[in-house]
Amino acid sequence: MSASLPVVITIDGPSGAGKGTLSQMLAAHTGYHLLDSGALYRLVALAALNSDADLNDEQQIAQIASTLDVVFQVDSHGTRILLAGLDVTAAIRQESVGMCASQIAAYPAVRSALLERQREFATLPGLIADGRDMGTTVFPKAQAKIFLTASAEARAERRYQQLIAKGESVDMGSLIKDIKERDERDSNRTVSPLRPAVDAVVIDSTSMTIDQVFVKMLAVIGRDL
C-alpha cells in the first residue's frame, strides 16, 4: 500500500495581485500548510542588507541563502518570522527590502540555494505555495496551478490603501513606477521568470473583489465554499 502524497496548489503572479491574502484564505479553508516563497527572498535580502555583503556578488548572496537561519512560527494570530532568532516579520515587508529581494532573486545561484528549502514545505495534508515560479519550477507536478494577475494601476491602488491604513505617506506615481519596474525585472530574468505555467488557470483580479476571486479559486481546485 502506498502512503498518500501531499496535495500541492500553486498560486503565482506579480506583487499586489492579492496572492498573499488569497493564499492565506485557501490555507485556512483547506487546512493545508502555506509557503510564502517571497518571504524567503525577502529574508535573504534583509540578511544581505544587514551584513557587509556585496549585493552584486552572486556567490556571496547565494551563500547567505543556503545558510539562512529562519523559523516560521505559525499560531492562531498568523505567522511570525524569525531570522537568527530575531522577529523580522515587519522588517521584511519594507519597500526597500522588496526591491532588494527582486534584485537578488534574479541570481540563479540564489534560486537554486532556496529550491530544496521550498520543496520541504510540501508535507501532508497539502501545501498552498505562493510565489512567482511555484507552478513552473518549484512544484511542476502540482495538482492545481493558478496564476493571479491584475493591472499595475489596480495593484498600485491596493498597495496605496494598505500603506495609508498603516499611516505611511506615499506617492501614487512612484508606487506605479516601482511596481512596473519590479514586474519588468521579475518577468525578464533568465532563470524562472514570472510567467504562468502552461497548465495554470489565469485569473485577472483587476475588477474583482477578494471574495469573488476566492470563489473562483475554490472552483479551480474543486472545493466547495
Ligand code: DC
Ligand atoms: O511576493 P513578494 O513581493 O514578497 O516577493 C519579493 C520578491 O521576491 C519579488 O520581487 C520577486 C521575488 N520572488 C521570486 O523571484 N520568486 C518567488 N517564488 C517569490 C518571490
